[in-house]
Amino acid sequence: MAEIDRxxxxxxxxIGGAGLTLPGWAMPATAGAPRLADFPEKRGMLIRRxxxxxxxxxxxxxxxxxxxxxxxxxxxxxxxxxxxxxxxxSFRLRVGGQVKTPIALSLxxxxxxxxxxxxxxxxxxGNSRSAFAPRVPGAQWADGAMGNAVWTGVRLxxxxxxxxxxxxxVAVRLSGLDRPPGEAxxxxxxxxxxxxLGDDVMIAFAMNxxxxxxxxxxxxxxxxxxxxxxYWVKALDxxxxxxxxxxxxWMAKAYxxxxxxxxxxxPGAHDFAKAPISRMIPRAFITNRASGPxxxxxxxxLRGIAFGGDSGVAKVELSVDNGQRWKAARxxxxxxQYSFRGWDLTLPGMPRxxxxxxxxxxxxxxxxxxxxxxxxxxxxxxxxxxxIVLDAA
Ligand SMILES: Nc1nc2c(c(=O)[nH]1)N[C@H]1C(S)=C(S)[C@@H](COP(=O)(O)O)O[C@H]1N2
Ligand SMILES: [Mo]
Numbered sequence: 068m069a070e071i072d073r074x075x076x077x078x079x080x081x082i083g084g085a086g087l088t089l090p091g092w093a094m095p096a097t098a099g100a101p102r103l104a105d106f107p108e109k110r111g112m113l114i115r116r117x118x119x120x121x122x123x124x125x126x127x128x129x130x131x132x133x134x135x136x137x138x139x140x141x142x143x144x145x146x147x148x149x150x151x152x153x154x155x156x157s158f159r160l161r162v163g164g165q166v167k168t169p170i171a172l173s174l175x176x177x178x179x180x181x182x183x184x185x186x187x188x189x190x191x192x193g194n195s196r197s198a199f200a201p202r203v204p205g206a207q208w209a210d211g212a213m214g215n216a217v218w219t220g221v222r223l224x225x226x227x228x229x230x231x232x233x234x235x236x237v238a239v240r241l242s243g244l245d246r247p248p249g250e251a252x253x254x255x256x257x258x259x260x261x262x263x264l265g266d267d268v269m270i271a272f273a274m275n276x277x278x279x280x281x282x283x284x285x286x287x288x289x290x291x292x293x294x295x296x297x298y299w300v301k302a303l304d305x306x307x308x309x310x311x312x313x314x315x316x317w318m319a320k321a322y323x324x325x326x327x328x329x330x331x332x333x334p335g336a337h338d339f340a341k342a343p344i345s346r347m348i349p350r351a352f353i354t355n356r357a358s359g360p361x362x363x364x365x366x367x368x369l370r371g372i373a374f375g376g377d378s379g380v381a382k383v384e385l386s387v388d389n390g391q392r393w394k395a396a397r398x399x400x401x402x403x404q405y406s407f408r409g410w411d412l413t414l415p416g417m418p419r420x421x422x423x424x425x426x427x428x429x430x431x432x433x434x435x436x437x438x439x440x441x442x443x444x445x446x447x448x449x450x451x452x453x454x455i456v457l458d459a460a
Contacts, residue, residue, distance in 0.1 A: 103125060106120065106122055106142075106282075107282070108137075108138065108280040108281060108282050109122055109138050109139070109140075109142065109280075109282065110138050110139070111125060111139065112124065112125070112139070112141075112142075113125055113209075113211065115206055115207070115208070116206070118147050119144040119145060119146055119147045119149060120142050120143075120144055120149075120282060121142065121143055121144075121206050121208075122141055122142040122143075122282070123141055123208055123209065123211040123212055124139050124140065124141045124211035124212075124213070124214055125139075125211060126209065126210055126211055126352075126354070126357075127354075128211070129211075129352065129354045129371075129372050129407075130354035130355050130370070130371075133215060133372065133399070133400075133402060133406065133407050133408070133409055134186075134215055134216060134217065134275060135214035135215050135216060136275065137216070137274055137275055137277060137280055137283070138280075139214075140189075140214040140216065140274070140280070140283060141189075141191070141211055141212050141213065141214055142282045142283065143191055143206070143212065143296070144245060144282075144301075145245070145254050146245050146246065146247050146248065146251070146254060147248065148245055148246040148247070148248070149244075149245045149282075149302075150243075150244040150245065150281060150285075150302050151281065152281075153244065153281070153285060153286055153302070155174055155286065158173065158174055158286060158304070159171040159172065159173060159304065160172045160177065160226070160270075160287060160303065160304055160305075160306065161304065161305050161306070162226060162227065162229070162230040162306045162307075162308070163230075163305075163306070163307055163308070164236075164240075164306075164307040164308035164309055164310075165232065165233045165235060165236040165308040165309060165310045166227075166230035166231055166232060166233060166236075166308050167230065167231030167232075167233060168230055168231055169230060170229055170230045172226070172229070174272070174286055174287075177220075177221055177226075177270070177272065177287070178272070180221040180225055180226075181221065181222075181225065182219060182220065182221060183219070183220065183221065183222055183269060184217060184218065184219045185217075185218050185267070185269065185290065185292055185403065185405060186215065186216070186217045186218075186402040186403050186405065186406035187215070187216070187218055187290060187292040187293070187403075187405035187406060188213060188214070188215045188347070188374045188405060188406065188407060189213065189214055189215075189216065189290075189296045189299055190212065190213035190214075190295060190296055190347055191206075191208065191212035191213065191295065191296050191297075192295045192296070192297050192322060192344050192445075192447045192448070193205050193206060193208055193212065193445070193446050193447055194208050194210065194211075194212040194213050194449070195208060195209065195210050195212075195449040196208050196446035196447075196449065197209055198440075198449055198451070199440075199442060199446045199449065200334075200440065200442075201334050201335070201442075203442075203443075203444055203445065203446040204446075205445065205446050210352065215372075215374075215406055215407040216274045216275050217274070217275050217276065218269060218271040218273070218274060218290045219271060219272065219273035219274075219276070220269045220270045220271035220272050220273065220287070220290065221269065221270050221272075222266065222268070222269060222270075223239070223263055223264075223268040223269065223270055223289070223306075224263065224264045224265065224266070224268070226270060226306065227239070227263065227264065227306070227308070230308070232260070232264070232308055233308070235310050236260050236308045236309065236310060237259070237260050237309060237310060237311060237312060238257040238258065238259055238260055238263070238308075238309040238311075238312055238313050239257060239258050239260060239263035239306060239307070239308055239309065240255050240256070240257040240305075240306070240307040240308075240309055240313055240315075241255060241256055241257070241258070241289050241298075241300040241303055241305070241306055241307075242254060242255035242256075242300060242303070242304070242305045242307075243284070243288075243300050243301050243302035243303050243304055243305070244302035244304050245301070245302060252315055252316035252317060254300070254317060255300070255313075255315060255317055255318075256289075256297060256298045256300055256317055256318065257309065257312075257313035257318050258291065258298065260308075262291075267291070267292045267293070268289070268290070268291055268292075269289070269290040269292075270287050270288070270289060270290075270303060271284075271287065271288050271289075271290045272286060272287055279301075281302075283301065284299075284300075284301025284302050284303070285302065286302070287302070287303045287304075288300065288301045288302070288303055289301075289303055292377075292405040293346055293347055293376060293377030293378070293404075293405055294345055294346055294347065294377065295322075295344050295345070295346075295347055295447075297317075297322050297344065318343055319343075322343055322344045322445075322447075323341040323342065323343060323344070323445070324341065324342060324343075324344045324443060324445070324447050324448055325339045325340065325341060325443050326339075326340040326341065326342050327339065327340070329348075329437070329441050329448070329450075330344075330441060330443050330447060330448040331441035331442060331443065332442060332443055332444075333442070334442045336442075336443075336444070337444055344447055344448065346376060346377040347374070347376035347377055348376040348430075348434060348436075348448065348450050349373070349374065349375050349376050349380070349427075349428040349429060349430045349434055349435065349436055349450065350373065350374055350376075350428060350436065350450050350453075351371060351372070351373035351383050351410070351426045351427055351428035351436065351452075351453065352371045352372055352373070352426065352453050353369050353370075353371040353424065353426050353453060353455055354370060354371040354372055355368070355369060355370045355371070356369060356455060356457070357455060358455045358456040358457070358458075359457070359458060360457075360458045360459075360460060361417075361422075361457040361458065361459050361460075362459065362460075363416070363417060363418060363419045363459035363460055364416040364417070364418065364419075364459075365416050366413045366414065366415060366416055367413065367414045367416075367417070367457070368411065368412075368413045368414075369385065369396075369411065369412050369413070369414060369424070369426075370409065370410065370411040370412075371383075371409070371410055371411075371426060372407040372408065372409060372410070373407070373408050373410055373426075373428035374405075374406065374407050374408065374428070375404060375408075375428065375430030375431060375432075375434075376430055376434070377405075378404055378430045378431045378432045378434075379401070379403075379404035379408075379430060379431045380398065380408040380428055380429075380430060380431070381429045381430055381431045381433070382395055382396075382398070382428070382429045383395070383396040383398065383408075383410040383412075383426065383427070383428050383429075384396065384426070384427055384429070385412055385414070385424060385425065385426050386424075386425045386427075387414065387417070387422055387423070387424055387425075389423065389425070390425055390438050390452070393427070394412065395412075396410040396411060396412035396426075397410060397411055397412065398410050399411070404431070417457070417459045418459065419459050419460055420458075420459060421456055421457070421458055421459075422456070422457045422459060423454050423455070423456050423457075424454065424455050424456075424457060425438065425452050425453070425454050426452065426453050427452045436450050436451065436452045437451065437452060438451065438452040438454075439451065
């Protein structure tokens with residue numbers, strides 16, 4: 068698909084009549100370490116699993132810009148049976164449950180509604196899971212199960228208003244076109260009614276000014292700014308207003324974190340107070356250097372990205388003395404509180420030898436990253452301070 072000016076795209080955005088089909092599905096199984104490979108709709112990804120796809124964004128992409136391009140954006144599905152083509156003409160988004168009038172909206176109906184746009188980070192709950200020690204089961208993501216995009220769509224509350232939410236509604240359940248195997252529970256996630264009726268939650272039909280890739284949820288996906296992507300239901304075709312809290316598997320059993328501070332429990336612990344994962348917390352990364360050799364006695368320019376979680380980035384700081392003193396980096400342009408924010412800082416020349424550089428973000432709520440590791444059995448919420456070790460010579 069050609070790159071198009073975003074303003075034009077917004078004015079003219081329609082979704083192609085014939086639908087979309089994902090070619091090249093049958094790919095040979097990979098053995099051993101993930102390799103950088105192309106995939107339908109994607110290029111140069113870390114293929115962590117072919118089917119259902121787990122595709123990680125290689126970290127260098129985050130050094131190339133604040134916006135993650137669609138063809139490098141990570142992909143995560145739970146079940147094999149994902150939509151490989153969607154017939155745009157017959158597609159309907161159904162809204163039912165605790166509503167005055169159940170409705171079924173076509174894409175044309177949705178494209179006629181008032182549009183909103185947000186730049187927001189989509190981050191998997193298990194991003195960086197491979198850093199957990201001891202190791203925990205699940206996709207062994209490095210730091211690339213996240214991405215930042217400009218999302219365009221309609222407000223969930225506007226769609227709900229068309230059906231008319233009845234008194235007594237407590238939650239809104241969202242599910243999509245993917246299907247579970249056998250008796251397994253459908254992938255569905257719920258938001259509390261107040262959250263669902265807020266201004267932020269969106270049903271997006273465009274990502275960075277283009278229609279969504281099938282792998283990222285064409286034709287419609289939920290965007291919950293500031294919250295982990297487990298709630299960002301892809302290929303959304305069903306909205307169900309609930310009169311009682313959602314006790315189904317994906318809300319009540321899966322995606323639980325310890326209620327303890329930082330979702331941190333002693334390694335090996337399984338018996339602790341739990342709650343569904345929800346909002347994100349701050350993170351910062353150095354993107355232009357990894358651990359390795361660096362010139363001694365010469366200034367070293369560092370740059371990177373940060374995000375505040377569910378609020379903006381207040382500051383990014385670096386330390387070269389194990390966290391005793393921190394120096395503020397210069398922040399880049401503000402793309403809104405839910406976006407990645409660029410930063411840069413030049414370190415003065417360092418003597419020969421090994422130097423640990425640490426970077427941390429603080430959000431506008433005053434939450435700061437901490438240097439010590441956390442642990443929980445699902446490998447969620449990791450946000451320890453990032454470190455690189457420069458070998459000055
Ligand atoms: N329909 C559907 N939506 C889904 C999922 C899924 O399995 N099915 N996975 C969720 C999870 S856990 C993640 S991390 C994000 C990944 O979004 P992406 O593939 O666009 O990066 O999608 C979310 N939405
Ligand atoms: Mo996820």
